[in-house]
């Protein structure tokens with residue numbers, strides 16, 4: 463079985479997916495990390511992030527791969543672990559340029575579709591484009607201010623700067639971020655992390 467959890471930036475997708483996956487005893491898959499890995503490799507090599515062919519050549523050389531553990535996904539390029547470098551503000555700022563390229567989307571989708579079920583998949587288009595056949599679909603939202611307040615605990619910038627960057631990224635990611643028509647939309651604003659996980663487990667018939 464596949465459960466999809468899509469949503470806007472910093473809406474809680476990876477934390478919620480990890481909690482749901484742990485409760486179900488299955489892995490979760492963070493698709494955004496693959497877009498982030500392509501962005502990091504592009505930035506490090508100094509290539510133009512609009513240049514799909516140059517990025518694909520880098521992906522061919524470094525072959526980044528996702529390790530979808532329930533407690534937190536990791537990304538490797540050969541022996542080198544990229545995970546800690548994937549959540550910098552520099553990668554945040556570049557990733558939407560990369561994520562809009564059809565060639566890069568095809569590369570990520572092909573990687574995801576090789577993964578063995580069951581798993582929880584999180585991102586933007588898990589329930590629409592990549593796994594339309596998923597057994598259960600959820601979509602997380604929250605206001606930009608609330609998301610910025612949460613992310614400020616993980617980034618050096620202040621809340622207004624993070625909020626402005628999130629709004630810019632929401633706009634750039636809009637095309638691939640529409641909720642699936644059959645997804646349950648959850649406003650995480652008034653809920654705790656455990657509360658959101660509980661709503662989803664309830665929806666899956668696994669509530670306590």
Ligand SMILES: Nc1ncnc2c1ncn2[C@@H]1O[C@H](COP(=O)(O)OP(=O)(O)O)[C@@H](O)[C@H]1O
Pocket residue numbers: 469470471472473474475476477478612613615616650651653654655656658
């Ligand atoms: N409902 C919630 N209430 C409070 N904090 C939350 C909630 N959901 C997520 N968070 C926190 O917000 C931050 C961003 O969540 P994250 O899972 O990284 O989001 P995403 O994967 O959508 O970018 C994390 O520190 C997480 O613990």
Ligand SMILES: Nc1ccn([C@H]2C[C@H](O)[C@@H](COP(=O)(O)OP(=O)(O)O)O2)c(=O)n1
Pocket residue numbers: 470471472473475493494495497498557558561562584585586587588631635638
């Ligand atoms: N399935 C996906 C997952 C992520 N993306 C893009 C959109 C986002 O700006 C980046 C990074 O996504 P990620 O989920 O890692 O991070 P945020 O929650 O947006 O902070 O990748 C996408 O286009 N499609």
